[in-house]
Structures are given as structure tokens and as C-alpha cells.
Amino acid sequence: MAKPSSLDPKLRELIDLLRQQIRRYVVIDSLLAIAAVILTAFWIGLALDYGPVLLGGTEMPPLARAILLMLVAGTVIAITARMLMGRLRRPLPDDSLALLVERQHPNLGGRLITTVQLSEATREGDSHSPELLQRVHRQTAAAIDEVETHRVFSWQPILRKSMLVAPLALAAIGLLLISPQAFGRAAGRLTLLSNEPWPRRAHLEMVGIELPVISAAEEDALPPELIPFVDNKLRLPKGSSGTLRIRAKADDAEVPVVCTVYYRSEDGTRGQSNMRRIGRVVDGYQSFVLDGPPLAGLSESLSISVRGLDDRLAEYQIDAVTPPAITNMEVSVRYPDYLRSEGSSSYDLQTRYQAGLRLREGSDVVLTATSNVPLSESDVVLRTDSGATEAIELTPNKDHRQNQVMIENFSRATAIRIVPRDWEGISAQAPYRYYLGVITDEAPEVRLRLKGIGTAVTPIAKIPFEVVATDDYGVESLQVTAATMVKAEPGKSDAAPTESADAAWTNESASVSVPLRWDRAGNANSEIDLRDDAASGRLPELRPDEAISVFAEADDAYDLGQPHLTRSELFRLQIVTPEKLLALLERRELGLRTRLEQTIDETRHLRDTLDLLRSQGFEDVVEGELGEDAAGALGDQNDATHAKQVRRLRVQQSGLQANKTSEELTGIAASLDDLLEEMINNRVDSADRRERIGSGVRDPLKNIVGGPLETLKRQIRELETLRDQPVEASAKATDSVQTAEEVLLQLTAVLEKMLDLESYNEILDMVRQLIEDETTLLEETKKEQKKRVMDLFK
Template sequence: MEGELLQAGIRAKLRTLRRLLRIRLVAEALAWLVVAVIALIFVTMGIDFLLRLPERPLRAGIMIVALTAVAWVAWRQLLWPLRVPMSDDDLALLVERHYAKLADRLISTVQFARWASEASLASRAMIARTAQEANQLAAAMNFSKTVERTNMWRLLGTAASAAAILAGFAVWQSDVMALWCRRNVLLADVDWPQNNYIEVQGRNFKVVRGDDLTVEILSDPAATPPPYVMLYARFPSVGGTEAKVDPYPADRNRFVKTFRSVTEQFTFYVVGGDDHRDKRKGHAVTVIDPPALRKVSFIVAYPPYMKQPPGHFDGAQAALPVPVASTVTVKAEVTKDLSSAKLILESADDKPAEQGEVKIENIAGRGGRPRPRGISGRFQVTRLNRGGARILRFVLIDTDGYTNRRGGTYVVQILADRAPSVDVKKSGVGPAVTPIAVIPLKISAKDDHGVTALRAGASVKSRKLEMKSDPVKFTSADPRRPIARHSLDLQGRKLRPGDVIGVTAEADDTLPKEMGGPNIGKSGALEFRIVKPEELMAELVRRQKALRLEFMEHIKLQDDARAKTLAAADAISADEVTPEARRWLGASAGVQSSVGAECARTAEMFAAILEEMENNRLGSARDHEQLRDGIVRPLKALGKPIRETTAALNEAAKIDSATTVKKKTLEIADLQEEIRKAMEAIRDRMEKLESRQELANQLEMIIKWSGELLKSIKEWSDTEVRGVLQPTTGPATGPGVEED
């Protein structure tokens, strides 16, 4: 039935149309594929050239992505459209849209021909008429015109242009195309051509922890050197970092980067200009722990003269104190097996370093197996008595050849033996002394290890004259702190009035002679002015006179104390101790106590004058005796009755019985009168002794002046006699000159 409705020629036209449509689809799909492949080539080439992709997997991944895109284009533009069925209905509708005058006759005929067996109820006349009209109209039509070819030709033109561009580029940049093919198709490990070529000197690096790492980058002299290189590093602690490295001024092809005090492992790579090759391989820096000391201990054996047991110190101390001439033994363990060890004592100045004794010892390691991880050494510091600092350095080299260049360092503080400290004090003399005086001295010294000798001496500062020192005997339970008393006699030292002398003390310590000893400590100088005996005696008499005048005021105080006591007695009524009486008693006690204090002070002052007279060899023995027995001792003897009187006054002020208080008050007044009389007797002796000493001193001065006058007259007379006895000679007279 179908063959009767649709003519064979019309069916042939539909088959031709179907073939033409498929040809169009294939042509367009191939054009798309050509464009996609060419785009793949240029895109991958651009990405690879711009990014200089170093890793093969990365390039392969990009190619896979690009090929996937091309495969998608092939599927979308070729395979998928070809899979779509083209039925006669679809073709008839396509023709109907192109030839509108068919007015659905062709599609109806195609469908009637397919449904003829099922269209029993349809009008066969109508179907036949429709088929006849469709066949007649379609026979005159060209079905191939319904195929739209404009887009196909445009796509084919685009593909041809792209192919031409690719061909031209391949001819123009054949080496680039070849490199692209090798890098992205064959995935070969070749590089793009570039202007700069740099090379890190070394692959991976090992550095001792704490040391500096210097990385050298060289540019190929045949290529253009980059203006700088960028070094990219990644640290576990801070992450990624970058640093710009400039070339050496003298060598533009050389770049140097120094990592200071490396303490952790890290990686880095270098980029210079358009050379990114180093990023592909990178460099790893491994930190090596050098052999380090642990459990360090020092034993310091002090020199014999110090008489001290050895000192023990651990390695935790910042500085090791070592006296001169000491021997130091060191023991330590290390963290790695050693192949060699050195012990070096470096000086702070330019003097050569000293090397001590050191040896490696086996100690038990893990599992009890002995391992060379122990050292013992010995060194001796200088025997010269000079202090200073030394650097003790342990140079340790492990079995891998690594050394501890920064570790194993200690400061050895060499302690010089210091001179003893000496102190000298005077007593019994003032700043002015006679040429024949004796100066009592108290000498004390301190030294860490003992004092062997003490000396006392004097020098004349005004004449720069050193006098012989006197050895000072001393006995002390502690030889490190001796104390001695010595009387320095100036007699026979040819001193004269006007000289200024300095008295000093010296002490020798126990430092042996072979070590530059002994150290000599010297005290500060006590200065004394040498005066004439009569001048000093006159000064002492003047002081006695001043004390006597002051003592007369003390006698008046004693009278005042007695008057207050009598006033208290008068204020006591027959049956009552009045408050006024008690106040008078208290006031009397206060004044009496002041009198006692002044008497004691006066006694001390006269005792000092007596001692100064004796030490300066002034006055006679009788003068000394009268001063001692007639003034000093009686003044001191007044202390007891005055204290008793003061106590009695205070006690009387507390008694309530008027009769008892009055009686005691009168008794105390009598005692105060006796004290006053004793003070007056002492005053009289002061005055007599003062007058006698003054007279004796004046007589002595007159005698001395007379002697000096006679000596001067004799010298003048001798000079005159020599002048008379000397023969007279006159000058020769010239011609024409007459003598008178």
C-alpha cells in the first residue's frame, strides 16, 4: 500500500536528503574537531610556555583535560547528532517547511502510506487524491535545497583558517612546535628556551645546628644574567618565605644567600629571570646535631700555698673561677660517638691559645655496650700572678666528621692573688709630734690565704725621704687577719721641725716567690707634722689651761648642785615633803650627774695630754707623775662619790618621811661640799703644774735661744777673724795711674 501512495522517486529523494543531512553534520563536526584540536595545541602551548610547567604529571593532566574537552566536542558535535534517527516524517516535515505549497500533503502521504492497513474507516478517495497531489508536487521539487549549508561552510572556513594558522605557525616556529610536542605529547623532560640560566651550587645541603648555611647561585656566563634572583624557602615554624638576592658588585653572575644560625630543616628553590627550572627539583636542607657536652664537672686543684681542698664545680655555671697556678680537671659526657677531641684555652688578647690534655673514654651506652662518649681533660692556668678571662673551648668531632664549632665553650675567670689589705691607726699622739716622739700604732691586715710579715715605716714627704721600716711582731690565731701593736720611734731618724711625715704599714702574703710573690699590701698614710718640742709643749700647756678654765665652770656647777640640795631641805615642812622639795632634789641630781660627766671628760682629756707628753718625750718624770697622780687619778676618783651622791638624791626624792628626807638632804649637801673642796684642790694642782710647766718650757726656750745666739756669735766671730788674717791683694794698676 505504501508503494502505491508514495512514488519510488519521492522515496529516493528522501533517502538522498537523509544522506546530505548526515554529510552536513559530519562536515560541521569535523570542523569543530579541527578547531578544538588547534585550540588545544595553542592553549596548552601557551599555558606551558608561560608557566614553564616543570612536572610531567602536571603537563599530562593539562593534556588530559584538553583532550577531554576535544572528546566532548566530538561527542557533542558528531557522535550524538549522528545517533539521532532521521525518519521519513522528519524529512517530510523539513521539506514541508522549505516548500510551503505542499501544504502538509507530503507528510500526510508519508503517514497515510504507513497507516494504510489501519485506516479502514478513512476515506480512501481522499487519501489517494492527497497522495497524487503530493507526488506531483514533490516530483518537481529539489529536496537537496532544504539542506542549510551556510553554517557548514562558515565552520569549514574557520577550521581551514585555523589549520592554516597552525601550519604557518608550525613553519615559522618549528622549534617551538617541536618542543611543545616533546613536552606535552611525548611528555619528555626538556625545557623551553629562555634568556636566563642559573644553577644552585649543590643539590641538598647538610648544616650543623646553629651554624650558618651559605648558598651560592651562579648564572651561565654565556647567557644574560638576571638582575636578581628570588629564593623561596619553606620552614616548619614560619611557613613560606621569599628573599631577593642581588648579585655581587664585582661579579654579576654570582649570587650568595646566607641563612643565619640554622636550627630547623627546610626546603628552598631559586628563580632567576625566566629560569624556573630549579623550582622543579628544589633543595632540602638537613640539620645535623653536633656532638654536645652534658654532665660537665670541673675539679680545681688549688696551689699548695693556699692550703685549700679542691673545689668542685658543675658545668651549669656561667664562669669558672680559677686562682692562678691552679690545675683544672674536667670530666664530661657527650651526645654522640667521638672520633677526636681537643681542649683549648684561648686568651682574650692576641696571645697563642694553649692546648690542654684530653682523652676519649668509653662509657656504657644503650644495652650496656661501651661507646666513645666520655672525655676527661686537664689544664693548668698561668703561674704568673695576673688575672683575666680565658675561653675554654672543647672541640669535639663525631664519627661522621661533624664538629661542635659553636658549643662546648666556658669562661675561665683567672683570679689573681690580691695583696693584703692593711689598716693602721694611731693613739696617744696628735697630728703634731716632736722629732724624738714615739707613735703608738695599731696595725691590722686581711688576706685570703694568710699574712707572713708586718712592717711599719715612715717617709718624709716634704723631702721625699724614705726611712727604714720596722718589722712588727704579731701573734694571731688566724694568720689571715693578724692584729699587732707597735711603737714607731722617731728618735735617730734625723727629722727636723717643719718636716711632714707619712706613717704607713705593710703586710706580705703567702704568694711564693716563683709566682711573683709575695704580694705587698700597704695601708693609707697617717700624716704627722714635726714641730719643735717647746712649741708642742706650749700647745699642751695651752690645752691644760683651757681645761682648767672649763673645770672652774664645773666647780660652779657643783656649787649650784649643792645650792639646789639646800633649797630642797628648806622646802621640806615639818610633816610633809612638798612637791617643790622633790623638784629641787631632782634638779640637784641632774646637775650633779652633769658634774660627774664633765669630771670624767676632763680626766680623759688630761690623760690624753699626759700620754701625748710621754710619747713625745716632753716634760720631766716629775711632771708626768704630778699630772697622773695629782690630776688624772683624783678626777677619776671623783666619779664614785659623784655617782653615789646622784643616786642618793634620786632616792631621797622618793622618800615620803619629811624627817628622813630632811636629814638625808643635809647629809648629801655635806657630801657635795666635800666634792667641791676636792675639785678645788685639783684645780689648784692644775694651776701650779701649769705654771711650773710653762715656766720650765720658757726657761728651756731661753736656754735654747741663748745657745743658738752664742753659736751664731761664734760663727760670726770666726768669719771676722778669717777676714783679718787673710792677706790683702789689690788689682794691678795701669800706666799713668798713681796710688794714693
């Protein structure tokens, strides 16, 4: 401010008044600007904070409100510094103020500025007339009453700011009066950065995501697991299908008709899905669920928001993580002790699991599962083929990436189901299935064959036999047993299962066993000598009408349960006298003679067929079969074709008949071999009898089969190859007829030999009958004599 001068008091008052008005103007203008900024920011912030709420969105985040508050504070400070403090600190000289007045009042004619400037006490060097200055001073003082200081100011800025501030201020006052809580919440959220939400019509609450529990037990239907959001985040395994669950408050809020889920995936895909309303209001809440996309078959992380009416649950993050997986399964097997070599301590089998893997019964099995992440308490269930289930635990190593499943005494086919679960509770979305089959240790198989022994033997016979015993892992012991048998009394319940149609037999305690040694293929052979065993006391003396049973027994080293003892087919041998055995053999010999007679008849028919081919010739076969009239009625081509077919058919039939005859004679010779062996094994015949059967019947039959009959078969085969060459075929047919005649002659000679033996056998039968009759007569005589002696004492 200028120092006091000799200026007229009225002029001084005018200048001072103008200075005060200017400073007041600056203060009002600055305050209006500050008010405009604050009120504008208030309503803008309120709109940005509460407007989305009305549209179903969420409030401004704290960071955005803090930024807005800092912008407003910065603007207010800038206005205060520049518009208020800066302008108030600027000097307002008297001459500048006088100039302002002069500009608005041209009628002063510059007298006011002249008076103010020349009246300054510090002014020097001016050349003017004091009288003139006094005169101007008086004129100015006289004209000052007409000066209007308000004309100096421009009221447009004040008016514009007032027009902005007034409605904003009135609206703020109205909001304060109408809803003090809303005004206080707005002020608190915008200035104090309070997180108290705006009231809404609807009130939604996030419950979480229900995820099905994957269980290793097929029959268990476990309830789903509810996973809550922690800090608006949760983790779900990829491939899972969860159910999003929220609830809406129903007591003091409006329940939305529908709630919508908005989601955004990691790759930027956006979408929305409506939630289903579930049931009725329970405990004051209405439930909503979403069990479809995007949570069905989750493949990537998502961010979701849920909107219902004006409430919104925003920015919930679902992280899709790779579930734990079993990357490798190793199987280690230790066989049972009876299958292992002594001193072995390592595993007998170590292999990677593969479908169809089968393990030996009784083994100790260790499954080593390698996972991609460390595992915690995983779900493991064993299910055998019998339906029994067992839940077991994994045995982890230090880093929990390799876990073992131990199965002791593996005895049944087992399905292993594993659901790996990591330390955060994330589990695989499907069980890992492994199936191990079992190779059961089967009981040995044993087959017994008696050599040269029929169904009846003499008490002094020897019984040769052959045994074949096989087992999965080798036979431990093998023996053949002969046990005596007696006829069971009628009504006994312990009759043997080998009873015949007319008698049942039971085993006695007397038996003899022959331990055997077998080769690598399980073959063994030996014999049981009834005469030697009876003489040594191992068997009681055998008598006719008794019987013995012969069977083989084999067992293996199986020690996991009931021993594997296998018995072969049981052969029941009737004990007979040598005479009765010979009678049985003679009846069999009679049957062989009948077979030989039939074979001779068939050979004779073969000879006739070959003779027909030879006599009629290969060119006239058709005429010989169909007659001259029928042959003449056929065309030449049909005659030739039919002739070839008939000729080929007859030659083929002849070849088949020759083969059949050879096989039949071979069978008869083999049966005669059996008869001879039975005679030898039963010690019932002399060398001359065996010589008659062997040299007289068996050997000639073998010679016929290997000699002329083989030649006949060869000739018939050659005849078939020459059927299209009539001349050569006719010559070969002639040779075959001669060979067939030779076969017939030799077979007839053998048959006559068998008839001679039959006559000899009939004589023996007559002698045997006489001996039996004599024996019977002697016994009856002794009885009669004894009776007479007893009658003498009566």
C-alpha cells in the same frame, strides 16, 4: 587449508580470495591497534613529560617514563600475540568461508555451502544424486559473478582505529617535520629513557644557601658561607636563618620577573614565598634570593622547589639537624705555687661552671666542655677586661665529645666565647658565653697606732705601738721602723711628702726596725726604745730640733709580679728637750681645764633645770611658763596636754645633758691618762708629779662619772617614767637636785686642784726661764771673753 577438491575453479578462486582478504584484514586491524597504542602512548607521554614544563613544572621522572614504556610494550606484545598471531593461526575452512558468503548473499540459496561441502574429497557417507550435485555446482558457478567479498567484512573497527591513528600519525609526522629536535628528544626520553631536559624559555640554576658564619669574636663580621646542594640535598642547623640563592641565565634565555619557592615541611605544612631580584645582570646571570620564611629560624626539615616562568628547580631537600651544643662545663683550677701546700699535685678546685665564678689570680685554669656530638675545629676566643682578645684551640679527647680550654696564669677577668662545630661543618647558632672573674691578691693592709706618744718625744723616749696587719691569704712579714729625719735644705727636690707648713724633712739612712709576731687576727704590739737603740749604736744620738719617722711595713707571699709591700701611715715625731715637752703637756693640760670649766657650767645649768622642776611642781608647769593670764585663756584640756609636753621635754633635756656631762668627763680623764703615759714613755717626770695628776685630777673625775653622776642619770630616767605621777615625780626631782649639787661640789674641788697644779706649773716655768736666761748669759759671756782674748793678738 583444505585439500584440493573437485570444486569449480571459479568457486575455488572465490574461497581463496576471501581467505586472503580475511588474513589481510586481521593484519591491518592488528597493526592499526598497535599503531594506536604506540601513538596514543607517545602523545600521552609527551603531554605528561612536556606539559608540566609548559606550566612551570618538571619533566616526568625516569621511573614514570620506564613504567609507561613497559605498559606500552606489554600492550603491544599482547595485541601481537592475541589479535595478530592468534587470529592468523586460526584455520579458515572452505565451508566456513562459504557460509560467510551465503550470509551476505541470500540469493545463493545455500547452493554455495552445499557445493563446497559435498565437493570435499574427504567427505564420505553422504547420500546424494551426482547429477543433482553437478546441476547445483553449475548454478553456483553461474551465480558467483554477482558475489561481493568485501561485504563479508565489518569495516567499523578498521575505520575507528584509522580515525584514531591517522590524526595521531599526522601530528607525529608534523612534529617530526616542524621540529626534528623536539621529536627526537621526545622519542629519546620516552623510548630510550634519556634525561636530556626539554628546552625552556627561562634557565634557572641553583646556587645554594648562604648561612651567616657564627664567630666567637664579637668584632669580626665574617662574610656568609655558601653551602651548595649535593645530590639536591644539604644540611642546616636548627635555628639558623639562611638565604636561598639561585640565578637565572640572561644571555640566551628569558629572565623571570619573579621566582617563587614552594616548600613542604615534615609535618605536611605547605607554602610559598617569592624571591627577591638582586642587582643587575652580572656575567650573564641574574641573581634571586630568599631571606625570609621558611628559612628564617629553621625548625624542621623542608623540601623546596623553585619556579620561574617555565623552568623549575624541583625536589631540593633541606635537612634540619640539631646543632652541636655544650651540655656541661667543668672548671678545674690549680692555684699558684705560693698559695699551695708543698707536694700537692692535684687540682685545688673542681666545680661545675656557674655564673659569677671567680678564681684566684695566677691560677692555671682548665675548662672541660662536654658536647652532644663529636666536635671538630671549634672557634674559641678569650677576651679580658682590658679588651685584649686571643683565639685558642680546643684540646679534644679520644671521642671528641670532651674538649678542654686551657688558661695559664689566669690574671684578669676573662670572657670565654665558644662556637662548637661538628665534623660536617654544622655550628651552633650562637656563641656559648662563660665569664670568669678574678680574685686579685691585694697588698696587705697595715695600721699603726702609737700608744702614749704625741707629736713630740724626748731623745730617751720609748715608743709603744700597736699594729694591725691583714691580708687575703696571710701576712708573710711585719715590722715597725724608726728612721731619723733632718730638715731639708731649701730648694731640694727630694723633700719628704710629710713636710709641714714651716719645714720639710727628709729621711736619713739611719733607722732601726723591730720585727713583729702577730696573732691570727693580725694584731701585734711592741715598742721602740730610743735610749737603748742610741746606746747600742743602732741609731745615732738624737738631739733636739731633729725628728724621727715611725711607720709599719707588711708584705705577703705574692710572687707573680711586683712584691706587695705596704707601708702604714707615717708618724713624724719631733725631738725636743724634756723641758719643752713638759711645756707642751702643760698647754694641753690647760686646755683640759678649760673643758672642765665648761662642763661645770653645763652641770650647773642642769642643776638649775632640775631645781625649777622641783620648785614649781609638776602641776603648775604651764602657769610657771606661760603666766596666769595666758594659762587662764587656754582650755583645761589644752593646759593639761601642754603641761605634759613641757614637762617631758625638760626631763628629756636633763637626761641628755647628764649623758653629755658624763661623756665629757670621761674624755677629760682619758686625755689625762694620755698625758701621764706620755710622761712615762718620755721619761721626763717624777712619780710625785704623776701622782698629783693621777690621784688629784684623773681619779676623782672617774669617781664622779661612776658615782654621783651615774646616780643622777638614773634618777633622771626614773623621773621621766614618773612624769604622770606628780607627787612621786616631785620627790624624785628633789633627790636629783641634791645629786646634781653633789656633782658640782666634787667637780669644783677637781677644778681647784687643777688650778693648784697650774700655779705649780707657772712656778716651774719661771724656774725654767731663769735657767734658760742663765744659760744664755753664760754663753754670751764666753763669747765676749773669747773675743777679748783674740783682740789681744791683733
